Amino acid sequence: MTEEIIIKEAPEQEISINMGPQHPSTHGVLRLVLSLKGEMVQKVEPHCGYIHRGIEKMTESMTYQQIIHLTDRLDYLSAHMNNAAVCLAVEKALDIEVPERVKVIRTIIEELARIASHQLWWCSFGMDLGGLTCFFYGLRDREKILDIFEETTGSRLIQSYNCPGGLMADLHPDFQRKVKEFIVYFRKLLPEYDELLSGNIIMMERSKGIGVMTKEQAISYGMTGPSGRGSGFSCDVRKHHPYHAYDKVKFNEVLRTEGDTYARYMVRIDEMRESMNIIEQLIDNIPAGDFAVKMKPIIKLPEGEYYQRVEAARGEFGIYIISKGEKYPYRMKFRSPNFSNLSALDALTRGHKIADLVAIGGSLDYVIPDIDR
Amino acid sequence: MREIINYFKSIFFALKSLWTGMKVTGSYFFRPWTIITQQYPENRKTLKMFERTKGELVMPHNDKNEHQCTACGICQMNCPNGTIAITSLSIETPDGKKKKALDKYIYNLGMCTFCGLCVKVCPSDAIVFSNKFEHAVFNKNKLVKTLNKEGSTLKKGVE
Numbered sequence: 001m002t003e004e005i006i007i008k009e010a011p012e013q014e015i016s017i018n019m020g021p022q023h024p025s026t027h028g029v030l031r032l033v034l035s036l037k038g039e040m041v042q043k044v045e046p047h048c049g050y051i052h053r054g055i056e057k058m059t060e061s062m063t064y065q066q067i068i069h070l071t072d073r074l075d076y077l078s079a080h081m082n083n084a085a086v087c088l089a090v091e092k093a094l095d096i097e098v099p100e101r102v103k104v105i106r107t108i109i110e111e112l113a114r115i116a117s118h119q120l121w122w123c124s125f126g127m128d129l130g131g132l133t134c135f136f137y138g139l140r141d142r143e144k145i146l147d148i149f150e151e152t153t154g155s156r157l158i159q160s161y162n163c164p165g166g167l168m169a170d171l172h173p174d175f176q177r178k179v180k181e182f183i184v185y186f187r188k189l190l191p192e193y194d195e196l197l198s199g200n201i202i203m204m205e206r207s208k209g210i211g212v213m214t215k216e217q218a219i220s221y222g223m224t225g226p227s228g229r230g231s232g233f234s235c236d237v238r239k240h241h242p243y244h245a246y247d248k249v250k251f252n253e254v255l256r257t258e259g260d261t262y263a264r265y266m267v268r269i270d271e272m273r274e275s276m277n278i279i280e281q282l283i284d285n286i287p288a289g290d291f292a293v294k295m296k297p298i299i300k301l302p303e304g305e306y307y308q309r310v311e312a313a314r315g316e317f318g319i320y321i322i323s324k325g326e327k328y329p330y331r332m333k334f335r336s337p338n339f340s341n342l343s344a345l346d347a348l349t350r351g352h353k354i355a356d357l358v359a360i361g362g363s364l365d366y367v368i369p370d371i372d373r
Numbered sequence: 374m375r376e377i378i379n380y381f382k383s384i385f386f387a388l389k390s391l392w393t394g395m396k397v398t399g400s401y402f403f404r405p406w407t408i409i410t411q412q413y414p415e416n417r418k419t420l421k422m423f424e425r426t427k428g429e430l431v432m433p434h435n436d437k438n439e440h441q442c443t444a445c446g447i448c449q450m451n452c453p454n455g456t457i458a459i460t461s462l463s464i465e466t467p468d469g470k471k472k473k474a475l476d477k478y479i480y481n482l483g484m485c486t487f488c489g490l491c492v493k494v495c496p497s498d499a500i501v502f503s504n505k506f507e508h509a510v511f512n513k514n515k516l517v518k519t520l521n522k523e524g525s526t527l528k529k530g531v532e
Contacts, residue, residue, distance in 0.1 A: 066453035069488035133398055140409060147423075154425040154502065160488045168489055172425065196394045201387035297494070 012037055021050045025128050025358045028368030039353050044346045052372040059332040064090050064164055064299045072158035074336060075370035077117040078313040080109050083162035085319045088243055089308035090164040093301045101289040102166045104282050107245040109161065111275040116145040117313035118268045121365045125265065126197050128362035129206055134197055141189060148178050164299055166292025179283050183276055190272060198269060207261035211348040211360035214259055222340035225315025226271060227364050230264035232257040237311040249281045264363040298327050314338055314365055338370040422504040427487040430480050431503040432520040439528040440521055442499035444475040448491035456484045457491060475521055482508060483516040497531050
C-alpha cells in the first residue's frame, strides 16, 4: 500500500522585497527592490539617493583647487585617479604642460591605488561569498600600500595629493625603497590569493556561468573597467587615450571573453599583476625636477567646455566642466563608472537566485558614494 | 561508467581545492611572526606616526610664545568648508603705523576634511599639521579650538 503524497503547489506569485539600504552585501546604502518568484530573481530595481550629497552642485561654488578634495569623496577607493581627472582637465584648459616627474609620480601612485582598491574588492568579494578568510589576507597587504601613501601624501584613504599644476608635496625620500619592497612582497603573496579563492571549488561553482554579459550588452550598458573587460569589451582608457606616463610603459590590457562573474574576478586579479609591471618599469626612472608648476593663486579657466577621462579602479571616470571664464565652474558633471555598471545589474541577475545576486553585485564592485555623488 | 568516474573525479578535485586553501591558512599557524597586527591601544607609547600625517591643524609657537601668523586670512579664504575663522585687531606699531594683528585663530576640527590647502597656501608657514589623531571628545564644542596661545605675539621679522 503506497500512500499517495499530494504536494500542493503554491500559486506562483511574484513577491517584492527590499534588499538594503542597510545590508552588508550591498557595500553601502544601496536599496535594491527585488521581484522574486520563489528564490528566483525576476527583476532588480536599484533605488539610489541614500547618500546623495550634491557634490556636482557644490562644485559650482568652489574654486578649482577646492574641488579636488570633493572628488576624493566620490569613489574613495580610487581617490587619486579622481583627483587627477580634475587636474588634467584644468591643465588641458589652461594649456599647461606638467613636468615629467609629476606625470611619473602620478602614474605610480595611481597604480598603487588600483592595487589597493582591487585588494579591498577581493576582501569583500570573498566575504560576499561567505569566506571570511579572504578579508584578513587582503587587508593585511593593503595596509602596506596605505602606509606608503601615508608617508608621502599624509593621508591613507582620501589623499588630496594632486593639485592643478602638479602635486601638493614632493615624494618622501623613502618612497622608492618602500614601493620596491612592496612589489617584492606582493609578488610573493599574490599566488596565495589564487590558492585561497580563485581555485576554490565553492567559489568556482558560485561564479562560473553566473551573470553572463555579452560584449554587445556590455557596450550598450556602458560597462567599463574590469566589469566591461570581463566581457571582452576593450575599454582601457590608459591604453586607448594615454594620459600621464602611460604611453611610455608597456602593459597588457587584461581581456576575458566569458563575461561571467568568474571572468570579472580574474580580470581584477590579473590587473594587479599588470599594475605591478607598470610600477616596476617606472619606479627606478623617476626623473628629477619640480613637483609642481607655479600656478596663479586664483585659477580662471577660459570660457568653454572641457572633458577629461581617466581609468579609475572601477572603470572610466569622466569629468565635464563648463566654464564661463570665472574662478568657479559654471557647471560640472562627473561620469562615474559605478553608476553605469549598476544599471546592468538587472540584466545580469534576471533568472538567477538571490545568492547569485550577491555574487554578481560583488563582482561589479560598486562603491555607493560614487553612484549617488 | 564514465559518468561515475567523472562524479568521483569532481569530488576529488573539490576536496583538493579546499585542501589547497586550508593549507595556506594552516601554514600561518606555524609561522605566527609573519602576521602583522598592531595592538593599538596598548602600543600607544611606542606608536610613531609618519611625519606628514595630517592629524590636526596646529600653530607652532616658539619658546618666547611667538607665532608666525600675520592674520592675512588667505587660509580662511582657501578653506573649502569654512573651518577656519580668523579675528584680527589693529594695533599701532612704535613708528605710528596701523597694523593688523591676530586676535583669535579659531579652527573647527569637526568640519575639517584635511585637504591641506591652508598649509599649502600660507605665505608665512604659520600653520602645520600635527600627528595627533585621537580626536574623540564627549562634546562637539570641544572640537572648536583656538590655535594661538594666550598672550602670544607675532614673531619678529615675519611680515
